[in-house]
Amino acid sequence: MGSIAVTGITGHLAPLVIDGLLGAGVAQSSLVGLARAPERAASLAARGVDVRLGDYDAPETLTAALAGVSTLLLVSASEVGKRIVQHTNVVEAAKAAGVARIAYTSIVRADTSAVSLAVEHKATEQVIAASGLPYTFLRNSWYIENYTRDLARHLATGVIVGAAGGGKIAGATIADYAAAAVAVLTGDGHEGTTYELGGTPFTLAELAAAITDVTGTNVTYQDLPEAEFIATLREHAGLDEGTAAFVAGLDAAIARGELDVPTTDLETLIGRPSTPLADVIRAARS
The missing domain is CATH 3.90.25.10 (UDP-galactose 4-epimerase, domain 1)
Structure with a gap:
C-alpha cells in the first residue's frame, strides 16, 4: 500500500480517520495529512504523520502536498458556496501529482437530493468522475x-x-463515518462504488x-x-x-x-x- 493522504486534518472527521488508519496498522510514514494551517495539526505531526500545507484555495500548495500519495481522502470543505472550486482544485492537483485513487465524503443521495447542501456535493462528484481517477463516494x-x-x-x-x-x-456518529472511510482506504474492491451511509x-x-x-x-x-x-x-x-x-x-x-438511508452500507463497511x-x-x- 502506498501513502494515504487525508485532507482537512484540523476538522472533526479527518483526525478520527487518521486515528483509525493508525489503529488499522498503517505506518505513520505512510500517512500524509493536509491542512490550511499545519501548525494546528502539531499533535498529529508529533505522532509521526507527515503534515503538509494544503490549502483548498491555493492550488499551488496542493500538487506539492500530494506528491508521492497513492490514495487520497478528500474531506469536503466547510465553506458552503466555495466548495466546487475548492474541491476542483484538489482533484486537479491529485491528477497532476499521480494519485492513483480518490475517496470523497459526499452527502446522502447527492445526485438526486433536493437538500440545498447537495448541490456542491453533486457537482464535486461529477468533477471527480470526469477526472478519470478511480473513485469511491462516501455519501454521509x-x-x-x-x-x-x-x-x-x-x-x-x-x-x-x-x-x-x-x-x-x-x-451516525463522526466516528462511525470515519470508520467507514478507513475501511475504504485500507480495503480493496471499492473503486467505482458509491456508498449511502x-x-x-x-x-x-x-x-x-x-x-x-x-x-x-x-x-x-x-x-x-x-x-x-x-x-x-x-x-x-x-x-x-x-x-x-x-x-x-x-x-x-x-x-x-x-x-x-434505506441501506446497510455503513454497517457493512464498519462490520x-x-x-x-x-x-x-x-x-x-x-
Whole structure:
C-alpha cells in the first residue's frame, strides 16, 4: 500500500480517520495529512504523520502536498458556496501529482437530493468522475453530534424546536463515518462504488424521548411550520433571514425523508451496527 493522504486534518472527521488508519496498522510514514494551517495539526505531526500545507484555495500548495500519495481522502470543505472550486482544485492537483485513487465524503443521495447542501456535493462528484481517477463516494447522512452538541440547551429549555415533522434521520456518529472511510482506504474492491451511509433512523421526537430516558430530564419535540420555525430562529437564536431559512430548509428536507438511508452500507463497511443514539447522548452528557 502506498501513502494515504487525508485532507482537512484540523476538522472533526479527518483526525478520527487518521486515528483509525493508525489503529488499522498503517505506518505513520505512510500517512500524509493536509491542512490550511499545519501548525494546528502539531499533535498529529508529533505522532509521526507527515503534515503538509494544503490549502483548498491555493492550488499551488496542493500538487506539492500530494506528491508521492497513492490514495487520497478528500474531506469536503466547510465553506458552503466555495466548495466546487475548492474541491476542483484538489482533484486537479491529485491528477497532476499521480494519485492513483480518490475517496470523497459526499452527502446522502447527492445526485438526486433536493437538500440545498447537495448541490456542491453533486457537482464535486461529477468533477471527480470526469477526472478519470478511480473513485469511491462516501455519501454521509447527518452527524448525530449535530444534535447532541446542543444537549445542554435542550435540557435547560426542555424542548427541541424544529420543522422536521415525523421525518426520519439516519444519523451516525463522526466516528462511525470515519470508520467507514478507513475501511475504504485500507480495503480493496471499492473503486467505482458509491456508498449511502447512515445509522439507525430516528425522528426528532424520538431524539427528545431518548434524551429524556438517558438524562431523566423531560424533553419534548415541538414541531412548527417551516415559516414559523424561520421566525423562531430569527427571534430566539438571532439568525439572519438567510441563515434561518437555510436551517429551516434542512428540517424541511428531513420531513421529506431526504436524510433517511434505506441501506446497510455503513454497517457493512464498519462490520458492526452504528453507535446507538442513547450512547451518543450519554457520551455528550458526560
